Each structure stands twice: as structure tokens, then as C-alpha cells.
Amino acid sequence: MTTPRTLMSRIARDRLAIAGTRASVRAAAPLTIDQAIEALDAAGEVLRRLSEETNDAQLLARYHAAQRAILKEIIALAKIALSQHDAEYRVLTANFRKAKDDLVAAKTKANELADRLNLTADVLGAMTKLISAIG
């Protein structure tokens, strides 16, 4: 007789299989790294729920071992995923650093211009005073 627990256990086993070993055989296209991570995460989530619903020590030991195996796999995949797009990150970082330099340069230029205008005004003011005094 198939109990709900057995059924859920089978579902979990199937999901694990789909997420891992049999994925490339069953799927029409190979999984991307991101999809594989998502599938492993989903399989781990099923295991977590199953673990919460049983008191059977043997079953729990199997679930917990499978959860650790999933973590190990997911970390290996995450390291690959996180090492992708390095070039794009470098380009974007350089762009934002340049934008910062451009903004600082624009502000400096505007302040220098204002200072020069103020200085010219002061010179004209001094000349006015001088001419008035002479006149």
C-alpha cells in the first residue's frame, strides 16, 4: 500500500533525479547553471518539508544526508555561476569610476569659474574705487 509518506518520498527522489543526474537525459536542452541551481534548491526544499513531517530516524538520516549532498552540489554550481560575467563587472566598475571622476571634474570646473568671476568683479570694484578717488 502506498502511504502519503512513501508517495512524497518518491516525489522527492524523482525531483532530485530530475535536478541532478538525469537532467541532461530527460530535458530537451541541457540545463543552464542557474536552472540547475534552481532545481537543486527546489529539491532541497521538498526534502526540508519531508524532514519536518517524520519521526523515523532512518528516514531522517537519509533526508539529512541528501540535503547535505544537495548543499555540496549547489555550492559547486554557485562557485561556477559567481565566476561568470567577470569581464562585464570590470567594465561596469570602470564606467562608474569614470562617471564619478567626470562629476568631480565638472564641479571643480564650475567652482573655479565662479571664483574667477568673483575675482574679476573684485578687481573691477577696486578699479571703480580708484577712479572715483582720482576723479
Added chain:
Amino acid sequence: MRRLTRIVAIIPVLILLGACSTLPNADGVARFGKAVTASTTVMEDAIALSARIQMLDEAEIHAQSFVRGGPVALSVGTVPLLPKEQIELRLQLLSALGGYGKALADAADNGNVAKLEAAAAKLGGAATSLAAVLSPTTAPIAGPAIRLVSRGVGILLGNAYAAEIQAVISARDADVKQAATLLRRSLGTVRSVLRRQHAVFTDSRSDSLSLIRGDRRIDRLRAYDEWRRARQEVAEISAALAAVDRYDQVLTALEDSHHALATGKPDGEQLLRRFVDLSDDIAALATAIRRTP
């Protein structure tokens, strides 16, 4: 004479038409700065959380081993599952974004434009005084005319500055969008790792509880206390994980706040102030023209 007065009255309109750029709204710049800080915090918290769960899990396993008669093994120091170097480029990007946000806040301060406009107006005032001393007969018209021109020059300089800042913001908008997309993908990956680490830790914690309960000398009250303590620890990790889960919201705020700056409407208050200043100068010049015999 009336015709000349009318021509003079058109001047502010022409200047304002050519000078409709204003600096981005200060609130919008502050919102972008906050979104950058929040994104950095989420990224750093995620990696710190990973290290924390790993440490708790290892402690749990060592504790179980100790209870079963295994080695004491109190020393701490393992290789992190997700080392910080793994996200170094993301942190560098966020740091560059932070620097850009800070420079933006500095450059977008309306004080910069006001300083330029005030300096030009001051120069006009000084030139007016000098003109009055050099040629007292032309001073009644030359004075207001010089002031008007210098005001116009000041506004155009401020406008050029605002347009330059706005051009930098617009040029980086696509980069901010791309950065948010890449960071979203990375944080999605890290989140999956964290979820599984959390599940593994929860398993370890429940194994410890089963081990404790399996000892017949443990009474119900002690078992109850142990369960509550374990529950508290697991809940704390869940709360920290929920904070990392906000990453999508945080990155959307980053994109949206920058896009709002790149496509923002001109600051109405700043345009109105320019109009009022120019109108005052025009009124003075028109009055001077009318009084001229």
C-alpha cells in the same frame, strides 16, 4: 521707445528657453544613494550570513560528536563555503556605484549653480559701477543693461553645468540597469546556497534535539527548554535570510531611482527663481529706457 521696451521684455523668455536644464532633484539623488547603500548591505550580509550558518552547523556537528564521546574539538577555523573573494568584483562594482552616487550628490547640489549665477551677477554689478564712474551720462541705461547681460550669462553658465551633470547621469542609466540585472542574478544564486545551508543547519539542530531526547535522564522540562532554544536559533537565521530575500526589491529601487534621475523633469523651483531674477533686471532696464529723454 515702446518697441524697444517690448524687445527688452522678450529677452528673459529667450534666455529661459535656452536655459531649461536644471540639476537633478536632491530627494531623487538621496534615494539613489540609499538604494546603493542598501544593495551593498544586502550583498555583504548575505556572505556574512553564509559564514555564520556554516559556523553554527559545524559547532552543532562537533557538539553531537562530543556528546557521543568523540573528540572535544573546540577550535574554530574552516574554509568558508562562499568566500568573500567570490563576490569581490560585485563589491567593487557596488563601491564604484557608491562613489558615483556620492559624487552625484555633491555635483547636484543647487549651491553650485547658485554660486555661478551669483558670481556672474556680482561681476555685472561691478561692471555697472565702473561704467557709471567712467561715463555718468550713459549710466542710467548702461547699468541695467550690463546687469541683465551678466544675469543672462550667469544663467547660461549654470545651465551648461546642469546639462553636463545630466549628461553623465543619462549616459550611465543603461549601466545601472545592467549592474542591477547582474547583481540580481548573483544574489539569487547566493540566496539558494543560503536556503540550503539553513536547511542543513536545521537538520543538524534537530539531530541534536533527537540525541538529547534519546537520553532517558533528560526530563520533559529540559527537553522543552532545549527545543525552545533550538527553535530560537533557527528562527534567527530565518529572519536574517528574510532580510537577504529583499534583494530583488532593493535592486529594483536602485534601477528605478537612477532612471528617475536620468529622465527627471526640470526643477520648477529653480526655473521660477531664474525667471524672477531676470524679470527684476528687465523691469529696471525698461524703466531706465522709458525715463531716457
